Amino acid sequence: MEAEVVEILLPKNKPNLSRRDSWNEANLELKSYGSGLKWVFLDYSSLWRAGLSWSVFFVLNIGVPLVSHFVFSCSDCDPSHQRPFDAITQLSLSLFAAISFLSISSFAQKYGLRRFLFLNRLSEETEKVQQGYTHQLHRSMKLLWAFVLPCFLVDSVYKIWWFSTGGDQIPYVYNIYLSKSIICILLMCSWLYRVSICFLFCVLFRLTCYLQLLRLDEFAKVFERESEVATILVDHLSIRRNLRVISHRFRLFILSTLILVTISQFASLLVTTEPRSNVNIATAGELALCSMTLVTGLFICLQSAAKITHKAQAVTCLAAKWHACATISSFDELDDVTPPAQIASAAAAVVDWDTDNEEGDGDDVLDNTNLVPIYANTISYQKRQALVTYFEHNRAGMTVYGFMLDRTWLHTIFAIQLSLTLWILNKTIGIS
Structure with missing residues (x-):
C-alpha cells in the first residue's frame, strides 16, 4: 500500500530540481501515512491481511466492549465504580466505528486508495495544487493523532484508575493483578482502535474535500487572465463532476453519522437528566468523552462539506x-x-x-x-x-441525497437539535 501511494505521486516525466525535492519529501511522509493505515489494521493488499483487518474489527469493536459491559457492569460496586451509562457509551462508539470501518472497507475494495483520495489524477493538476495537496496529506496524519491521542490518554487514565482502585469488587480470574492488567490493556486497545477508525474516515473526507478547495482556488484565476469560455466551462464541469462523485461516495456515511450522533446525544441527555441518575466525573466521564468524540467527528465532516459548498457557489459571484x-x-x-x-x-x-x-x-x-x-x-x-x-x-457543492450541505442547512440542523434538546430537558428537569 505504501508503494502504491508513493508511485502515483511521482510524476511520469522528469521533474525539475525543486519539484523533485518536493516529491522526495512527500514520499517520506506518504510512507508514514501508509504505515498509519496498517497500524489500525486497514490493509487490503492481500487476502490474509484483509482477514486480519476484519478479525481485529470484530474482536476490538464488538467482542471486547460486549464482554466488558456484561462482565464488568459492577452494579454492586460502590457509587464511584458503577457504570450506569456504559451501554450508551459502548454502543455509540462501536456503531460509529462500524460505520467508518465498513465505509473504508467498501471504498478500499471498490476504488482502491488511489482513486479514493483522487491521487490517480493528481499529476494532471498544476504544481501549486500538487504541492498544496501533498502538504495537506502530511498534515492529515498529524491532525489524526491530534484528535486520537488526547481521547486515548484521558480514557486510559480513567480505566487505570477504575481497575486500580476497584479492589475485590471488580471480577477477576485466578490472579487479581494479572487479570486486571490484561483486561485493562484490552479495553484501552479497544478504545484506541475505535477512536482511530472514527477519526480516520473523517480526516480522509476532509482531505478529499481539500483537494477540491485547491482546485477551486486555481479555477478562480481563469477570470484574471485571457481565457476562452469553453476552457472555463470544461474546468468547471470537471470540478462539478468530482464534487458529485464525492457526494455520492460519502452521503450514506454523513447521513448515518448524523442520525447516530443525534440519537446518541439525546439518549445520553435523557438518562443523565433523570432525577435518580448518579452523575459525576467517575460515572459519566467516559460518556462525556464518547460524546465529544462523536460530535467532533461529525463536525469535521459537516464543516468540510459546508466550506467546499460555500466556495463552489462563490464562483457564481x-x-x-x-x-x-x-x-x-x-x-x-x-x-x-x-x-x-x-x-x-x-x-x-x-x-x-x-x-x-x-x-x-x-x-x-x-x-x-x-x-x-x-x-x-x-x-x-x-x-x-x-x-x-x-x-x-448549475450551482456546485456537496449534497446528501439532493440536499445541499451549505451553511443554511447546518443552521437548520442546529435549530432542530436545539429544539429537541429543550424538549427533552423540559420533560426531565422541567426547563421550559
Whole structure:
C-alpha cells in the first residue's frame, strides 16, 4: 500500500530540481501515512491481511466492549465504580466505528486508495495544487493523532484508575493483578482502535474535500487572465463532476453519522437528566468523552462539506463580477478607445478595496470585493452572459441525497437539535 501511494505521486516525466525535492519529501511522509493505515489494521493488499483487518474489527469493536459491559457492569460496586451509562457509551462508539470501518472497507475494495483520495489524477493538476495537496496529506496524519491521542490518554487514565482502585469488587480470574492488567490493556486497545477508525474516515473526507478547495482556488484565476469560455466551462464541469462523485461516495456515511450522533446525544441527555441518575466525573466521564468524540467527528465532516459548498457557489459571484467589469469596460471604450492591456492595468490599479487588512475564513480568493483585470476584447458579451447564466443555474457543492450541505442547512440542523434538546430537558428537569 505504501508503494502504491508513493508511485502515483511521482510524476511520469522528469521533474525539475525543486519539484523533485518536493516529491522526495512527500514520499517520506506518504510512507508514514501508509504505515498509519496498517497500524489500525486497514490493509487490503492481500487476502490474509484483509482477514486480519476484519478479525481485529470484530474482536476490538464488538467482542471486547460486549464482554466488558456484561462482565464488568459492577452494579454492586460502590457509587464511584458503577457504570450506569456504559451501554450508551459502548454502543455509540462501536456503531460509529462500524460505520467508518465498513465505509473504508467498501471504498478500499471498490476504488482502491488511489482513486479514493483522487491521487490517480493528481499529476494532471498544476504544481501549486500538487504541492498544496501533498502538504495537506502530511498534515492529515498529524491532525489524526491530534484528535486520537488526547481521547486515548484521558480514557486510559480513567480505566487505570477504575481497575486500580476497584479492589475485590471488580471480577477477576485466578490472579487479581494479572487479570486486571490484561483486561485493562484490552479495553484501552479497544478504545484506541475505535477512536482511530472514527477519526480516520473523517480526516480522509476532509482531505478529499481539500483537494477540491485547491482546485477551486486555481479555477478562480481563469477570470484574471485571457481565457476562452469553453476552457472555463470544461474546468468547471470537471470540478462539478468530482464534487458529485464525492457526494455520492460519502452521503450514506454523513447521513448515518448524523442520525447516530443525534440519537446518541439525546439518549445520553435523557438518562443523565433523570432525577435518580448518579452523575459525576467517575460515572459519566467516559460518556462525556464518547460524546465529544462523536460530535467532533461529525463536525469535521459537516464543516468540510459546508466550506467546499460555500466556495463552489462563490464562483457564481466571481463570474458575475467578472462579467460586470468587462461589460462596463466595453461601454467605456465606446467613448474613448483604450488598449486592452491598459484597461487591465487601470482596473488592477484600483481593485484593492480591502484596506482594513482583515482576514476572512479562507474564501478570500473567490469571495472578495476586489475588481478583476479586464480583457474586454477577448470574450464577447453573449459568451460571458451565457457563462454566468450557466453558473447561476448549475450551482456546485456537496449534497446528501439532493440536499445541499451549505451553511443554511447546518443552521437548520442546529435549530432542530436545539429544539429537541429543550424538549427533552423540559420533560426531565422541567426547563421550559
